[in-house]
């Protein structure tokens with residue numbers, strides 16, 4: 150037997166609100182008395198226990214699924230379920246009284262026959278405004294247990310006071326986060342990454358990140374107004390809806406902001422509330438996948454000691470170092486280390502003289518650099534290490550065959566001006582590997598230092614020739630000779646060195662022969678200016694390892710010269726007369742050569758003068 154007429158619940162109406170209406174309509178009793186009469190406990194009504202739902206259905210004629218639409222059921226320890234969603238109990242809380250005063254005033258004249266209707270959505274922690282009225286909800290903590298029942302006749306004030314509350318309520322528009330929460334409860338779909346976790350986890354991630362982004366990582370959340378939290382949630386959702394990439398981007402922004410205020414400290418100092426929430430989890434609500442994303446972010450961006458317990462899991466491997474942590478681990482002075490890190494680009498754009506304590510770099514690369522610095526040799530000791538002399542060692546560093554650990558040629562003292570032993574060893578291996586292994590050097594084959602003296606080619610240039618594979622004959626003898634264990638042919642070295650010059654252009658001798666002049670004339674043409682203030686012949690400057698400068702000449706340049714100028718001999722030949730005769734003829738005509746004949750050792754004329 151059920152009570153007629155059947156009074157079904159309204160959309161979004163709470164069980165308590167619906168029960169109150171049924172009680173008043175059919176029995177004239179208030180809800181608690183009605184429940185006492187029907188022997189259903191208030192707690193079972195609030196929790197929609199299976200037994201209570203069955204009894205209420207029989208009594209009221211309303212179907213069990215319809216009654217279940219009026220509120221959440223328990224789904225385990227600190228968990229509730231509603232319309233297929235499972236979420237932490239704090240998400241739909243009874244510890245707060247919340248309502249829209251304007252909605253309650255509307256009820257007096259609306260379809261509810263003057264009864265106040267309690268809305269389920271008002272109980273959702275992340276619903277903070279009424280989309281119908283565009284104002285923030287009135288929300289306060291319950292003073293006692295009875296408030297949990299959320300009977301709007303009891304917990305909300307008189308209509309007169311409600312009118313006052315409407316007047317002072319802050320205007321607010323629905324945030325994307327609130328829309329997401331209510332849509333999802335109604336069975337709608339949202340951004341994939343958010344939908345793949347519990348609704349409360351997704352919403353909390355949005356709000357926490359938003360709050361830290363808008364108000365700073367160390368803001369006191371309890372001091373924020375509902376409207377401030379509402380607006381911060383929208384900022385957070387913009388990031389969270391993009392999944393881990395969006396979250397990392399907003400974490401980066403949050404970290405950057407806190408670094409300005411607080412340049413040192415670990416992840417707690419950088420991420421503040423987000424870190425505290427995930428590390429200490431005082432609410433005992435499982436935070437969901439945000440935990441892994443933030444954890445990865447911390448390990449990927451901050452210096453975290455292996456073994457550190459981060460959000461309940463020990464960090465297995467260090468991925469980043471700061472100057473401070475690597476200095477501690479390596480024993481190198483932080484200033485030396487910072488300088489090296491900046492100069493080698495591991496701390497790109499950093500200041501070599503100023504340590505940024507929050508900045509981190511790849512741990513493996515940093516450790517490798519620290520190892521190089523610690524296992525390095527001053528240039529003055531390289532001769533012992535390599536079996537060469539000091540000048541040769543310096544020349545190889547100057548020419549980039551060996552590099553200073555500081556990666557900056559201008560560093561002349563201190564650890565960073567050393568060369569890493571690994572670098573020297575690798576060089577020696579490569580150098581020796583270029584030759585054919587022999588027990589005794591073949592006839593005519595000599596070590597590079599001796600070859601340098603004979604061929605008059607700097608040692609570093611010979612090394613470069615060997616490493617570049619430009620010599621056909623290279624032998625490698627006993628390893629104990631180190632630098633002197635590689636043998637070359639002095640004659641081949643000489644021609645190969647000349648070949649290097651030839652790669653860039655014609656030698657002065659070659660250029661002179663094409664121009665019908667003697668070699669010394671070339672130098673004078675390079676250094677003297679024509680009528681346009683340009684050199685008669687442009688040279689290409691070549692510097693060898695010892696710093697000796699030579700010039701060569703592009704074929705094109707020589708050709709251009711011959712098009713503009715002509716020697717007396719060539720001009721005479723062209724006219725089938727002797728040079729002397731032609732010289733007299735030109736002198737009579739007043740045609741002058743471009744330079745004194747003693748300077749060029751020949752008379753050269755501009756073709757247009759003839």
Ligand SMILES: [Zn+2]
Pocket residue numbers: 249250251252253279280281282
């Ligand atoms: Zn409203």
